[in-house]
Amino acid sequence: MLLLREKVINILLDNGLEFISGEEISKQLGISRTAVWKHINVLKEQGYDIESVNRKGYRIKGSLDDILSKENILHDLNIEFIGKDIIHFDSIDSTNNYAKSIANDKLGGTIVISEEQVSGRGRLGKCWHSKKHEGIWMSMILKPNILPMDAPFLTLVAGASIVKALNNLKINAYIKWPNDIIINGKKVCGILTELSAEIERINYVILGIGINVKTLDFPEDVINIATSVHKEGHDVSRLDIIRNILSEFEKLYISYVENNDKEETLNICRKYSAIIGKDIYIIKNDIRERVRCLDVNENGNLVVEDENGHTKEIMSGEVSIRGEHGYV
Numbered sequence: 001m002l003l004l005r006e007k008v009i010n011i012l013l014d015n016g017l018e019f020i021s022g023e024e025i026s027k028q029l030g031i032s033r034t035a036v037w038k039h040i041n042v043l044k045e046q047g048y049d050i051e052s053v054n055r056k057g058y059r060i061k062g063s064l065d066d067i068l069s070k071e072n073i074l075h076d077l078n079i080e081f082i083g084k085d086i087i088h089f090d091s092i093d094s095t096n097n098y099a100k101s102i103a104n105d106k107l108g109g110t111i112v113i114s115e116e117q118v119s120g121r122g123r124l125g126k127c128w129h130s131k132k133h134e135g136i137w138m139s140m141i142l143k144p145n146i147l148p149m150d151a152p153f154l155t156l157v158a159g160a161s162i163v164k165a166l167n168n169l170k171i172n173a174y175i176k177w178p179n180d181i182i183i184n185g186k187k188v189c190g191i192l193t194e195l196s197a198e199i200e201r202i203n204y205v206i207l208g209i210g211i212n213v214k215t216l217d218f219p220e221d222v223i224n225i226a227t228s229v230h231k232e233g234h235d236v237s238r239l240d241i242i243r244n245i246l247s248e249f250e251k252l253y254i255s256y257v258e259n260n261d262k263e264e265t266l267n268i269c270r271k272y273s274a275i276i277g278k279d280i281y282i283i284k285n286d287i288r289e290r291v292r293c294l295d296v297n298e299n300g301n302l303v304v305e306d307e308n309g310h311t312k313e314i315m316s317g318e319v320s321i322r323g324e325h326g327y328v
Contacts, residue, residue: 004029008039009071012050012060021057065237066133068113077243081109082140082250089114091132095139096194096208103196103204108143113242117210135228136211136238140249143204144257148197151205152316153262153300155179155193157252158207160268162189165244167272171234174274176328177293177302178316181211182274185328186227188212209245213238225327262298269296274328275321280304283320290324 007029011020022033022040029036040058044050046069051061064072070086077083085107092098092114099112117130117137130137142154159175166173166181173189174182181189192208212228213236229236252268255261270276275293282289282304291304294311302314322328 004031004035005039005042006071008036009043009048009069010075012048012058013064013071013075015059017059019051019053019056019059024057065239068115068136068238068242072239073242073246077246079246079250080254081107082253083109083111083246085110087112091116091118093117093119094208095137096192096206099139099141099206099208100194100196100204103141103206106141108141108204110141111138111246112141113138130210131215134215135213136209136242138209138242140207140209141204142207142253144202144253146202146257147200148195148202151195151197151202152178152193153256153265154205154207154253155191155316156269156296156300157256157265158191158193158209158249160265160272161249161252162191162209162211162245163272164248164268165241166229168244168248169234169236169240171229171232171236174272174328175269176274176321177269177296178300180328182328183227183229183232185274185323185326187222187225187327188227188229188232211241213241262300266296266298266300269300275323279324281322281324282314283322288322 008025011025011028022036025036026033040050040052047067049061051059069088073086074083087110094117095112095114114137116132144154155178159179159181162181163173163175171183176182179191180187189209189211194206194208196203212226214230215228216231218226229241252265255264273296276295278293279290280293282291289306291306293302293304295303297303297313300316303311304314305311
């Protein structure tokens with residue numbers, strides 16, 4: 001039943017602004033015109049603005065920019081496996097939690113996306129505010145054939161793909177290593193990577209991505225450090241952002257996992273870094289240390305120089321980072 005509905009909406013999407021008759025759809029799919037009508041009604045309930053006119057048929061009437069259905073996201077998107085299976089919710093506690101609950105039974109590349117999270121989480125267990133229809137709240141289930149010790153680099157792959165996608169859309173976004181995306185010095189996106197593994201084998205990686213797209217009002221505890229795409233003056237749809245991310249992520253993921261090629265990911269992370277060349281504070285166990293950020297090395301670790309001129313590596317997950325005069 002679901003497969004037929006996907007085919008119905010894809011026929012409408014392929015037809016653009018032109019009407020197509022219920023008879024023609026029924027012929028293409030080998031179903032009755034009554035069945036076509038029933039599928040159309042379900043699609044309308046899902047948010048599609050479909051116009052029906054006697055003797056003309058059906059066509060998509062309204063904007064598709066805010067409909068995050070599998071069919072809408074994947075339509076004419078040239079990808080191999082990332083997002084080939086998309087599970088969409090209206091509301092959920094946490095996309096990461098649900099992804100973990102189904103990960104063993106799903107193929108790598110499966111995506112869980114929700115219009116709202118009521119218990120969204122960020123790094124270090126912090127709350128992530130995820131209001132309905134205001135952002136992109138999604139998790140990817142990945143099953144890379146790499147060693148568990150190499151999994152943290154996937155956070156950089158995600159960060160590089162997101163910042164590249166946003167810049168493709170003319171949004172000047174930067175990376176605050178290792179997992180925050182910044183616009184105008186404020187956080188617009190966070191990445192939460194969770195791993196299930198044995199000693200030398202990964203069972204799955206859950207890559208959670210939260211992006212503030214349309215949010216204009218933020219809670220008091222984050223009002224000075226958080227922003228959104230629209231708040232920064234960019235009228236870009238959630239759909240365009242997701243489609244760009246999936247395309248960029250798949251390229252970088254395949255390069256890393258299948259070809260052990262980190263170069264493009266590292267180049268993007270360096271080019272769009274919000275902290276390389278700056279003085280920052282690294283915070284561990286409430287102890288703040290002022291350092292100069294020098295680079296991101298080939299392992300994805302941050303290279304810094306302390307006030308005594310000593311150089312050291314910082315691994316992701318060890319510390320939090322703040323700018324010398326603010327968030328970044």
